[in-house]
Amino acid sequence: MTTAQGRGLFLTFEGIDGSGKSTQCRLLAEHLRALGREVILTREPGGSPGAEEIRRLVLEGDPDRWSAETEILLFTAARRDHLERTILPALAEGKVVVCDRFADSTRMYQGLSRGDLRATVDKLHALMIGREPDLTILIDMDPTTGLSRAKGRQGTEERFEDFGLELQEKMRAGFLSLAAEFADRFQVIDGARPIEAVAAEVAEVVEAALVAQA
Ligand code: TYD
Numbered sequence: 074m075t076t077a078q079g080r081g082l083f084l085t086f087e088g089i090d091g092s093g094k095s096t097q098c099r100l101l102a103e104h105l106r107a108l109g110r111e112v113i114l115t116r117e118p119g120g121s122p123g124a125e126e127i128r129r130l131v132l133e134g135d136p137d138r139w140s141a142e143t144e145i146l147l148f149t150a151a152r153r154d155h156l157e158r159t160i161l162p163a164l165a166e167g168k169v170v171v172c173d174r175f176a177d178s179t180r181m182y183q184g185l186s187r188g189d190l191r192a193t194v195d196k197l198h199a200l201m202i203g204r205e206p207d208l209t210i211l212i213d214m215d216p217t218t219g220l221s222r223a224k225g226r227q228g229t230e231e232r233f234e235d236f237g238l239e240l241q242e243k244m245r246a247g248f249l250s251l252a253a254e255f256a257d258r259f260q261v262i263d264g265a266r267p268i269e270a271v272a273a274e275v276a277e278v279v280e281a282a283l284v285a286q287a
């Protein structure tokens with residue numbers, strides 16, 4: 074949709090736990106605002122009041138609290154609410170939506186971590202979400218570094234971080250093959266560099282996408 078400030082752009086960040094994508098999301102939002110764009114900075118699971126309530130259900134507590142199938146339903150329910158109430162209205166107003174994780178995280182964490190449930194994730198996504206980002210930035214990094222950063226935070230949202238290094242290795246490989254599968258919308262950026270260097274490359278890639286869209 075066209076407005077005074079142009080069409081909305083839907084950007085997502087993906088990566089393993091501790092890859093630094095949340096920091097990069099924030100820096101990108103600040104950068105785009107400085108360029109005069111209206112930006113909505115949001116995250117998954119969460120990003121709307123209802124979805125934030127679901128976030129607590131899925132991220133806190135025992136790692137075995139939910140089966141992978143139940144998680145797919147919970148993450149998709151949260152995403153549907155987030156899409157309806159936050160993402161689509163912002164895009165319709167021509168804003169740039171910067172979202173920390175989206176459906177690619179479900180494809181990986183629920184689709185790969187406990188057996189192969191990717192087809193189930195994709196079916197539910199097609200039925201209930203049916204929307205992919207315009208651009209997805211994968212912050213790629215070695216899981217040993219990522220996990221030590223994530224664990225250093227000492228939070229309560231550790232259900233997935235508790236899965237350990239082996240799972241994170243699998244997630245990293247999975248994200249890289251997802252980037253190849255959806256090569257039209259993915260950009261892979263090396264996250265094992267100083268924050269400013271990563272941020273500069275993110276800004277370059279996003280500005281190119283904004284120009285291409287104009
Ligand atoms: P996030 O808050 O992005 O944590 P981090 O900043 O450490 O990357 O995500 C929280 C956790 O939720 C993360 O371990 C991945 C998990 N997750 C899923 O398992 N499936 C999903 O669909 C999403 C969006 C997140």
